[in-house]
Amino acid sequence: MSSHTPIGRKVTLNDIAAGCDVSRATVSLVLRGSPLVHKLTRARVEEELRRQGYVYNRAAANLRRRSSSSIALILNDLANPFFAEFAAGVDEALGAAGFVTLLGCTGESAEREQAVLGSLLEHGPGGIILSPAEHSNAHDVLAVVGKRAPLLLFNRELGGALPEFAHWDQLMLDNQRGARLATEHLIARGHQRIAFFGGHQDSSSCRQRHAGYVEAMRAAKLRIEPDWRIECAPTRLDAAHRTSALFDATHVPTAAVCYNDAVALGLMLGLHQRGLRPGRDFALTGFDDIAEAALGMPPLTTMSTAPHERGRQAAQLVLQRLQQPQAASRQTIAPVQLVVRESSCPPPNA
Amino acid sequence: MSSHTPIGRKVTLNDIAAGCDVSRATVSLVLRGSPLVHKLTRARVEEELRRQGYVYNRAAANLRRRSSSSIALILNDLANPFFAEFAAGVDEALGAAGFVTLLGCTGESAEREQAVLGSLLEHGPGGIILSPAEHSNAHDVLAVVGKRAPLLLFNRELGGALPEFAHWDQLMLDNQRGARLATEHLIARGHQRIAFFGGHQDSSSCRQRHAGYVEAMRAAKLRIEPDWRIECAPTRLDAAHRTSALFDATHVPTAAVCYNDAVALGLMLGLHQRGLRPGRDFALTGFDDIAEAALGMPPLTTMSTAPHERGRQAAQLVLQRLQQPQAASRQTIAPVQLVVRESSCPPPNA
DNA sequence: AGTTACATTTGGATCGTTCTAATCAGGCAA
DNA sequence: TTGCCTGATTAGAACGATCCAAATGTAACT
Numbered sequence: 001m002s003s004h005t006p007i008g009r010k011v012t013l014n015d016i017a018a019g020c021d022v023s024r025a026t027v028s029l030v031l032r033g034s035p036l037v038h039k040l041t042r043a044r045v046e047e048e049l050r051r052q053g054y055v056y057n058r059a060a061a062n063l064r065r066r067s068s069s070s071i072a073l074i075l076n077d078l079a080n081p082f083f084a085e086f087a088a089g090v091d092e093a094l095g096a097a098g099f100v101t102l103l104g105c106t107g108e109s110a111e112r113e114q115a116v117l118g119s120l121l122e123h124g125p126g127g128i129i130l131s132p133a134e135h136s137n138a139h140d141v142l143a144v145v146g147k148r149a150p151l152l153l154f155n156r157e158l159g160g161a162l163p164e165f166a167h168w169d170q171l172m173l174d175n176q177r178g179a180r181l182a183t184e185h186l187i188a189r190g191h192q193r194i195a196f197f198g199g200h201q202d203s204s205s206c207r208q209r210h211a212g213y214v215e216a217m218r219a220a221k222l223r224i225e226p227d228w229r230i231e232c233a234p235t236r237l238d239a240a241h242r243t244s245a246l247f248d249a250t251h252v253p254t255a256a257v258c259y260n261d262a263v264a265l266g267l268m269l270g271l272h273q274r275g276l277r278p279g280r281d282f283a284l285t286g287f288d289d290i291a292e293a294a295l296g297m298p299p300l301t302t303m304s305t306a307p308h309e310r311g312r313q314a315a316q317l318v319l320q321r322l323q324q325p326q327a328a329s330r331q332t333i334a335p336v337q338l339v340v341r342e343s344s345c346p347p348p349n350a
Numbered sequence: 351m352s353s354h355t356p357i358g359r360k361v362t363l364n365d366i367a368a369g370c371d372v373s374r375a376t377v378s379l380v381l382r383g384s385p386l387v388h389k390l391t392r393a394r395v396e397e398e399l400r401r402q403g404y405v406y407n408r409a410a411a412n413l414r415r416r417s418s419s420s421i422a423l424i425l426n427d428l429a430n431p432f433f434a435e436f437a438a439g440v441d442e443a444l445g446a447a448g449f450v451t452l453l454g455c456t457g458e459s460a461e462r463e464q465a466v467l468g469s470l471l472e473h474g475p476g477g478i479i480l481s482p483a484e485h486s487n488a489h490d491v492l493a494v495v496g497k498r499a500p501l502l503l504f505n506r507e508l509g510g511a512l513p514e515f516a517h518w519d520q521l522m523l524d525n526q527r528g529a530r531l532a533t534e535h536l537i538a539r540g541h542q543r544i545a546f547f548g549g550h551q552d553s554s555s556c557r558q559r560h561a562g563y564v565e566a567m568r569a570a571k572l573r574i575e576p577d578w579r580i581e582c583a584p585t586r587l588d589a590a591h592r593t594s595a596l597f598d599a600t601h602v603p604t605a606a607v608c609y610n611d612a613v614a615l616g617l618m619l620g621l622h623q624r625g626l627r628p629g630r631d632f633a634l635t636g637f638d639d640i641a642e643a644a645l646g647m648p649p650l651t652t653m654s655t656a657p658h659e660r661g662r663q664a665a666q667l668v669l670q671r672l673q674q675p676q677a678a679s680r681q682t683i684a685p686v687q688l689v690v691r692e693s694s695c696p697p698p699n700a
Numbered sequence: 701a702g703t704t705a706c707a708t709t710t711g712g713a714t715c716g717t718t719c720t721a722a723t724c725a726g727g728c729a730a
Numbered sequence: 731t732t733g734c735c736t737g738a739t740t741a742g743a744a745c746g747a748t749c750c751a752a753a754t755g756t757a758a759c760t
Binding site (some may be wrong): 727 | 731732733734735736737738739740741742743744745746747748749750751752753754755756757758759760
């Protein structure tokens with residue numbers, strides 16, 4: 001049936017109209033399920049649609065209606081399972097609402113981010129979900145996006161002052177509270193010398209998590225040694241390399257709050273290489289609850305951020321914004337949840 | 351500058367034309383860098399474009415030109431790092447060629463696959479890259495896609511007979527050769543009792559890998575016990591659970607060729623739980639070379655499939671197809687490479 | 701001046717849809 | 731008869747770009 005479609009040409013409303021002797025307009029009404037059309041003609045038209053294998057041309061419709069049926073999703077790093085899960089969640093929710101996802105990866109390059117934003121805007125997305133590249137700044141993003149589409153900022157804040165007339169929505173994780181909870185958990189287990197391990201100072205999420213750690217330590221009246229903050233790239237490999245820095249400290253810690261799961265898994269590796277057993281001789285926590293966390297050796301105590309669910313939430317937020325373009329901008333902070341596993345043991349001497 | 355854009359209305363060619371007193375057609379020529387326009391007018395027009403903050407409407411252009419600037423990428427499981435990397439590669443190459451990626455996730459559901467295909471087709475993609483869901487079949491895919499866009503099948507074959515007039519391109523991994531190489535490597539290390547662990551019979555990639563294993567064993571004149579083939583879902587968790595099946599065999603193997611890395615890592619976990627040290631007491635290999643493989647305990651010997659590179663390759667193949675719609679369909683088989691690490695030790699008694 | 705050649709510009713139709721306002725047939729009340 | 735509603739249909743102008751043929755201007759050469 002549909003294989004009879006002429007090779008090059010696409011079937012249009014005109015073809016259907018001609019095929020069952022009604023006007024283009026009527027066919028259009030049928031497609032949109034209007035109650036205006038007569039039952040019998042509707043049946044005739046629907047039969048013809050099937051017969052010719054018609055597919056709707058949303059681009060043409062969007063042009064005429066000045067509407068959009070797509071959302072741009074721009075990610076700094078799709079290879080990171082956290083963002084991959086997030087993307088899957090976004091796509092799921094958008095799809096359910098009849099929208100399609102325009103994907104763009106920036107690979108942590110602010111330059112590419114500019115290019116990708118520009119290119120995606122030409123396709124007229126109804127909105128944008130942006131997880132910015134590391135050194136992306138508000139000014140540049142504003143220059144290219146302007147008021148051409150509403151923007152939802154995810155996961156990271158933008159560098160530079162945010163011009164007040166750009167009121168963007170935000171969806172952030174509750175980094176500070178998460179790190180505070182993790183630290184409190186270690187303290188409750190009896191630890192007193194706790195380090196903060198991994199991440200970069202200039203990442204907003206890292207600063208927030210560190211702040212949560214400090215908050216918990218202060219509240220418990222525990223001392224924080226300056227060499228208990230160890231920076232490294234948020235990757236397993238770099239974390240493993242930096243492990244020794246923990247034991248060069250004047251007061252060697254018995255536990256570490258890690259910037260994220262990748263770092264924590266790397267630290268585990270580094271501990272193993274030093275002959276220490278994570279979860280026995282040294283306690284640690286992660287952040288993100290990626291799939292591998294539960295299956296580590298030992299399983300990792302971490303903060304669950306539910307990236308898939310966050311993706312759905314992000315999609316919802318943009319869709320709501322589309323329906324109320326003038327509403328005040330929203331700053332959403334998604335809760336995180338402590339997942340206790342075996343890596344957060346009591347200190348060895350206890 | 352661009353903030354002066356009137357809020358609701360978008361800037362069009364007409365606005366620019368009016369703004370610098372030329373015709374719409376001339377502005378269009380400028381946009382496309384035609385050599386026809388005079389240097390001076392070009393400069394005037396470009397200035398006006400900048401001044402009004404014009405952004406190109408690719409949908410309108412595509413409508414008129416009957417062209418497309420997007421490719422649909424449909425994946426069975428984006429949360430899997432293999433596919434996430436693949437997607438990043440696709441997006442990178444498409445972006446470089448001025449195309450945009452329309453993302454669609456099916457979550458291994460053939461039903462959703464149908465829906466997603468239908469929905470994405472309405473946006474008129476120039477081509478489709480499809481990594482099919484587990485039980486997807488050729489007939490259904492053909493029914494919805496027809497000749498409306500060229501399709502590139504990635505990673506898996508479709509169930510059911512492939513109607514001969516649907517000549518789709520394919521990009522597959524060299525599964526059989528990969529598994530054969532892995533098996534030969536273990537044999538060279540001195541193993542004689544080697545199991546094939548993980549995956550489902552009804553997955554084409556699993557059948558191919560198993561065939562490669564059998565080929566290598568036969569060539570080395572090694573016996574294959576029937577209970578050396580253990581099935582499980584391609585996840586770490588299920589693999590860990592099924593570990594015991596290896597040791598229930600009448601002749602206990604000393605090594606295993608695993609369906610993929612996830613399974614291999616799960617098997618490592620299961621071995622640990624039985625008090626066996628993978629890479630010391632038992633040898634094993636994976637498939638895919640995902641990021642965690644290099645960092646496992648011990649690091650995993652596996653087959654590198656370079657998913658990012660495969661993504662770029664897939665993009666290239668579709669783009670080539672767009673330029674030569676009538677060329678004969680291509681079956682590409684991507685090479686895989688053995689990466690030897692510590693998990694593939696010699697047998698303990700050797 | 702008249703013709704030709706060339707470089708530049710442009711009006712209007714067009715892509716496949718939706719929208720607005722108009723049309724048309726029929727029934728029913730006055 | 732006329733008028734008026736009501737339900738079903740439709741012609742034709744949009745949307746924002748591109749394409750084509752035709753028009754314009756300028757300079758050069760008979």
